[in-house]
Amino acid sequence: MKNTIYLILLITGLAYQAQAQKVLEYKQYYHTGQAQVKAGQYDAAIVSLDKAIERMPYYSAMYAERGKAKLKVKDYTGAIKDFTIVLQKKSYDAQAYLQRGIAYYHLQDYNNAEFDLKDALHYRPENREAKQYLDKTLAKQEELRQLALQQQNEILATQNRTNQRDEWERRQRRFYRNQLIWGTIVPLAVWTGILLWR
Structure with missing residues (x-):
């Protein structure tokens, strides 16, 4: 024992x-x-x-430090993972929201960047870096909206040109068909009828 x-x-x-x-x-x-x-x-x-x-x-502090380092070496996906862990442990961490928002911005995921940067500003309204990145993010979103609108307009214009060309071709075929009927078939039928009556 x-x-x-x-x-x-x-x-x-x-x-x-x-x-x-x-x-x-x-x-x-x-x-x-x-x-x-x-x-x-x-x-x-x-x-x-x-x-x-x-x-x-x-400890979330270690993930935050590693996230900062990953952000600096442009491992944005890794930084997002680290800052997400930080935010799971400390959902009020304005700096983690800011840095994850910056990582999303660099990955061109502007919607998630906007959400995170707005959260960073919610907790720290005076944060200049968050404001600057939010302005850049909103500008990029507007630029993408304009580009999408321009592409949509180009597609519609192409479709309109195609439709107009198809309509012109249909009119041309109708015209040639009518010319064939009235210029060849009808006279041939008339002459055939005349010859048969004789």
């Missing part, structure tokens, strides 16, 4: 020590990743933050 208790305590102590080691490693990788982001070493920061998240995947 005594040996069982000692064994349980030993296993518990080892598990606690392993967990403490994980926490120390996660903090070391996280702080290294933060420093690398600040120093502009974004690829290295992503590697460090990957290791931190692998050891302790619960």
